[in-house]
Amino acid sequence: MKMPKKPVKIAVVGGGAAGLTAAVAARYNGAEVTVLERMNRVGKKILATGNGRCNLSNTDLSINHYYGKNPKFAYGALSRFDFYKTMAFFEKLGIAWKVESGGKVYPVSNQASSVLDVMRHELEALGVETRCEAGVRDITRKNGRFILHLENGGIFKAERVIIATGGKAAPNLGSNGSGYALAEKFGHSIVEPFPALVQLKLAADFLKQIAGIKFDYEAEIMADKKSLARAAGEILFTNYGISGPPILALSRTAGEFLHRGEKVTLKLNIINYMSPDELEAFLLNRLRQQAHKPLAFSFVGFIHKRLVPVLLKEAGIEDINKPAGQLTAGERGAVLRILQDWRFQVTGTNSWPAAQVTAGGVDVKDVDQKTMESKLEPGLYFAGEVLDIDGDCGGYNLQWAWSSGYVAGESAAVS
Template identity: 65%
Template sequence: MTKQLANRVFIIGGGAAGITAAIAARRNNAEVTILERNERIGRKILATGNGRCNLTNSNIHVNHYHGQNPKFVYGALNRFDYRQTIDFFEHLGIAHKIEEGGKVFPVSNQASSVLDVLRYELEQIGVKVICEADVCAVKNIKNTFEIVLKDKRKFKADRVILTTGGKSSPNLGSNGSGYILAQSLGHNIIKPFPALVRIQLAEKFLKQIQGVKFDGEAEIIVDNKSLARAGGEILFTQNGISGPPILQLSRTAGEYLQKKKKVWLKVTLITGLTAEQLEQVLINRFQNQPQKTLAFSFVGFINKRLIPVLLKEAGIENINKPAAEVTAGERQRIINILQDWRFEVTGTDSWPASQVTAGGVDVKDINPKTMESKLVPNLYFAGEILDIDGDCGGFNLQWAWSSGYVAGESAAQGD
């Protein structure tokens, strides 16, 4: 006897999580349809990893995830882990390589190749994809869902998976519409805010030093407590600061700004030296050529464009006096700036510049092992729409693959 298709599974949102959910559901014998608001699926995948697609990371751990309950990720990550993700893509044709920090990329270095094989798989296994399908309502009527589009088209579904993403990168299709659908079905939304984004500062001298890069460290300070720290290449911008360490810290900064806290950014320009060692370095520079101006004595030690700003910040009015005339107090203030330069954080860049959304559907109402709603049977969630976000380095895509696969498999099987 021919086995009847288990469920009509409709997936709203054709990003990384939605596509993976569709493949998993179809492989488990469901009749699967993706409804995508844009003219094509997977647009955001093309932008990941600077166009190379940072597939995942070999160092997957809950410490790389954030939200009101980061441990929620264990459910999906344990059912579809890093190794299974690699095998999944190898089967589709994506050979992989591991780079610095455990970052995993396709050998092709092309995000387009990842999307190509995913789309090919959808076609091969018979997933229906409907683009330019802007969902405006999902109604739960007698154990069946009615999905309504803005153009008045309607669909019936046994199971629905919401994978609409967040609000980041709206140019790639994310507009937060999934939150409205989730709320209409009774789910609470943790207020979203941009993450993995540049941090804004108030200092007027930023225009003087925009474009200056340095290898250093940065910390987020709230109530005189260090809450997060990261190191690497840091870049001053016209209205703030950027670079991989800053993007990592922006999530913490945004979270506490949401709480109306005063947030400070501590920047360390010179790392690897104690204050005593740094003082000896400066004494040597000043004594070796005492006739040099104070400002010129720093040439070759820090970026030239930083020198006048840094010395003024240290409270030194005459930056062109002979280095021999620098007092011990002035020297100490310079050291303080080099190793503990404080800036008040005024905000972060907005949604168009952010890589990921923090906040989203409250996970307390989601089963972590199946991604099914605890409030509405046969409704599932996956990916960025949930109040889970990861660090840079492939962690967000791993969450999309894992949560998507688990949601798709669960929706098809009805477990």
């Protein structure tokens, strides 16, 4: 451990993934560190990550997995505290790790709690003070020192401050957006936040009929007839719209366009394992074989049966119980189209409590990419989701928290 003569006193605001990493890094570099956390314990969100398994990183950390007004900003911290340094850091703390499909990295224990446990243990071993129920409501500066005004009435003084308060996603786990006002106080501007990695709301009056149906489909997000992004995998219809990993993956793009007031369309291909020609030949054959059966029933065994009446109505077929053999060529064409090009208007995303991540946040234009220090207020640093950087689903958001946290902590301690 490198020990400067007089330890610099650092306050880390927020004990999440970024704040805890910043605290460890600052202490490794000789600083005297206190974590101020508004909840009754630190790291609540870490426990919820990866369905309780903590997808802590990804083997492919290319910058095109990151978003924001200037996603390249993320490269600074991600290259300084990269995948290998992150994994070495966790290995040193005791986390054995494994790589799963899509390059997703998990602790071998499959327990998010193990990640938090080892971090808390390290903080304790290093002598980092953590104060819970110590939300910071304001920060002022006097004679070069920061004065942190706490929600509980107390004050805390420090020479450097790291704001690691997270965004607005999952406020039940602590991140209520309060960090934005702290940043604005020092002249930072905020890129208006909106929920990301979140379910989509759809305009359709039949959603209750098909809620709960889960299948492997392909989904595509479109605006102004232009394809914006597509993803495939398990999709779930819900009472309000649609969910599942591909939908969460597309929600960032959908949210961004909705936010700009554009009309967003979701296109579903529910038979994505056949080409249009294959599907046409298959359907023709099937309808011939089942010509005597009621039309709706002729799809049973091929399409989820709760979906069949909805799909046929959507294809504009009035009498869904007429014999399958009576389907006209035009009606067959409409059914084929619905099966591979079913369109919904996206009316919105679910809100903050359902979101995993915040898009938007503190504008990175006024933050030094190499050190995470404010360009407007020397001694003030930022780390994690509070900044206008968010990543794809798959370990990218936690990696951003670890990397930006480590760099902020190290820089604040040695500057």
